[in-house]
Amino acid sequence: xxxxxxxxxxxxxxxxxxxxxxxxxxxxxxxxxxxxxxxxxxxxxxxxxxxxxxxxxxxxxxxxxxxxxxxxxxxxxxxxxxxxxxxxxxxxxxxxxxxxxxxxxxxxxxxxxxxxxxxxxxxxxxxxxxxxxxxxxxxxxxxxxxxxxxxxxxxxxxxxxxxxxxxxxxxxxxxxxxxxxxxxxxxxxxxxxxxxxxxxxxxxxxxxxxxxxxxxxxxxxxxxxxxxxxxxxxxxxxxxxxxxxxxxxxxxxxxxxxxxxxxxxxx
Amino acid sequence: xxxxxxxxxxxxxxxxxxxxxxxxxxxxxxxxxxxxxxxxxxxxxxxxxxxxxxxxxxxxxxxxxxxxxxxxxxxxxxxxxxxxxxxxxxxxxxxxxxxxxxxxxxxxxxxxxxxxxxxxxxxxxxxxxxxxxxxxxxxxxxxxxxxxxxxxxxxxxxxxxxxxxxxxxxxxxxxxxxxxxxxxxxxxxxxxxxxxxxxxxxxxxxxxxxxxxxxxxxxxxxxxxxxxxxxxxxxxxxxxxxxxxxxxxxxxxxxxxxxxxxxxxxxxxx
Ligand SMILES: Nc1ncnc2c1ncn2[C@@H]1O[C@H](COP(=O)(O)OP(=O)(O)OP(=O)(O)O)[C@@H](O)[C@H]1O
Ligand SMILES: [Mg+2]
Numbered sequence: 001x002x003x004x005x006x007x008x009x010x011x012x013x014x015x016x017x018x019x020x021x022x023x024x025x026x027x028x029x030x031x032x033x034x035x036x037x038x039x040x041x042x043x044x045x046x047x048x049x050x051x052x053x054x055x056x057x058x059x060x061x062x063x064x065x066x067x068x069x070x071x072x073x074x075x076x077x078x079x080x081x082x083x084x085x086x087x088x089x090x091x092x093x094x095x096x097x098x099x100x101x102x103x104x105x106x107x108x109x110x111x112x113x114x115x116x117x118x119x120x121x122x123x124x125x126x127x128x129x130x131x132x133x134x135x136x137x138x139x140x141x142x143x144x145x146x147x148x149x150x151x152x153x154x155x156x157x158x159x160x161x162x163x164x165x166x167x168x169x170x171x172x173x174x175x176x177x178x179x180x181x182x183x184x185x186x187x188x189x190x191x192x193x194x195x196x197x198x199x200x201x202x203x204x205x206x207x208x209x210x211x212x213x214x215x216x217x218x219x220x221x222x223x224x225x226x227x228x229x230x231x232x233x234x235x236x237x238x239x240x241x242x243x244x245x246x247x248x249x250x251x252x253x254x255x256x257x258x259x260x261x262x263x264x265x266x267x
Numbered sequence: 268x269x270x271x272x273x274x275x276x277x278x279x280x281x282x283x284x285x286x287x288x289x290x291x292x293x294x295x296x297x298x299x300x301x302x303x304x305x306x307x308x309x310x311x312x313x314x315x316x317x318x319x320x321x322x323x324x325x326x327x328x329x330x331x332x333x334x335x336x337x338x339x340x341x342x343x344x345x346x347x348x349x350x351x352x353x354x355x356x357x358x359x360x361x362x363x364x365x366x367x368x369x370x371x372x373x374x375x376x377x378x379x380x381x382x383x384x385x386x387x388x389x390x391x392x393x394x395x396x397x398x399x400x401x402x403x404x405x406x407x408x409x410x411x412x413x414x415x416x417x418x419x420x421x422x423x424x425x426x427x428x429x430x431x432x433x434x435x436x437x438x439x440x441x442x443x444x445x446x447x448x449x450x451x452x453x454x455x456x457x458x459x460x461x462x463x464x465x466x467x468x469x470x471x472x473x474x475x476x477x478x479x480x481x482x483x484x485x486x487x488x489x490x491x492x493x494x495x496x497x498x499x500x501x502x503x504x505x506x507x508x509x510x511x512x513x514x515x516x517x518x519x520x521x522x523x524x525x526x527x528x529x530x531x532x533x534x535x536x537x
Contacts, residue, residue, distance in 0.1 A: 074447055101449030111440025116462045125458055129449030137458045179444075186448055 030080030055237035102129030105183025115168035126185025173204030193225040330511035348493035352479035355418025367430035392424030411492025433467035
């Protein structure tokens with residue numbers, strides 16, 4: 001926490017408390033039921049402050065992925081209010097919604113990248129929605145400025161040497177770092193990461209989590225990640241939100257929790 | 268173990284031969300009747316086949332040695348045949364791409380568009396290319412242009428369908444990832460769907476070119492350009508030695524196109 005505060009001195013100021021005006025994401029009474037199924041989310045409320053890292057926990061099927069997707073309207077919620085980066089995704093028209101999505105990086109467990117394209121093109125895709133358009137389809141055809149920026153983003157995740165490598169020939173850890181580089185290319189203000197290290201070996205997983213921590217500290221990003229790794233949640237998150245049966249069961253600073261408390265939650 | 272024995276006893280093994288149901292029996296009878304009446308319908312007669320054998324032998328005999336008399340016109344007609352096939356395939360592939368996007372379930376702008384385009388593609392595919400050739404000969408006149416148009420339509424029917432299927436099978440993960448970043452539908456198609464479907468596109472296109480080469484030979488028979496007309500004239504005038512030259516030329520063209528296409532396939536698909 002001290003390090004975070006220190007890093008924030010040169011980043012845009014961001015109070016750690018989650019008062020009404022400063023929340024980057026605020027969800028109120030969100031509910032979702034898929035056709036023909038039980039309610040996946042019922043009346044979920046939580047908020048994420050700027051610069052904060054929040055871990056979203058919950059057993060398989062608890063609704064973590066659904067919750068993240070609802071926030072960007074990749075899944076249409078049934079009810080509830082969402083405030084994301086100052087706007088209400090549910091009230092936006094298609095084009096505006098795309099511009100909002102462009103400000104949020106979304107990293108999935110796997111299959112993030114277009115397999116047959118080189119890493120650099122995949123990073124370049126980060127510029128698709130923030131005005132890149134067709135110039136951001138393939139790095140071979142991209143203007144120099146975009147290309148240079150994409151290379152810088154790759155460099156920030158330590159993969160500058162892999163620019164020309166095809167995405168399907170990268171290791172799992174490298175793929176996830178390329179996905180992070182793509183989010184940097186988006187110039188995302190916020191990151192959603194859905195089990196970003198679940199398919200990585202422990203060392204690669206740790207590397208990716210460290211990369212997230214570094215980005216949050218240096219670039220002032222806000223991060224929400226889901227995980228089944230309790231130690232990652234305790235070590236890397238400022239706050240832990242845990243879902244059970246579609247409801248928020250725990251919402252507490254991670255320093256107030258420990259492995260024992262979280263194990264008890266899983267039951 | 269005890270449980271398994273109980274289970275085994277409760278469920279007898281399936282009979283080795285199933286007694287056909289009444290409906291199944293009827294289906295067999297109908298199928299058999301269809302085959303017999305078809306043989307009868309074409310006037311299949313072993314006697315005529317046997318009496319035709321000497322004729323076949325004579326024609327084949329007269330084909331050898333192939334005559335080099337009209338080598339130049341044959342070569343030009345062969346070139347025209349290939350040009351028809353290539354131009355028709357390229358046009359057909361280019362037109363197929365946008366149509367196939369509209370005919371891909373998760374990329375189409377509207378279900379109505381999806382069904383309309385699928386319908387058009389199915390129509391183009393189900394009507395034989397010879398019929399399209401007749402239509403275009405009537406519309407734009409005799410010659411290779413009519414043939415190229417017929418091939419274009421036929422290839423839209425072929426590539427449109429397979430392109431759409433390749434795009435439907437493309438991994439959704441990267442597409443969702445781009446959608447989550449706010450990419451437009453056009454960007455998702457260009458940057459995620461087409462790269463994923465590209466090997467299949469290349470395969471389908473080369474296969475279409477091989478098919479087009481074979482069919483452009485036939486299209487000449489209805490006056491839609493190419494070498495078909497040369498072959499027909501030679502046969503009609505009983506110049507079998509010339510005909511055999513043409514047949515060998517066609518054979519060479521088809522083999523060369525197939526080999527080139529196999530080579531390109533290896534080069535392009537990795
Ligand atoms: N598109 C969908 N259609 C129908 N049901 C769905 C859909 N997506 C998710 N569900 C259901 O919603 C519930 C919550 O799924 P979700 O993926 O959000 O859980 P999760 O917490 O992310 O689980 P995991 O830890 O396994 O990733 C599950 O029961 C799942 O079957
Ligand atoms: Mg999930």
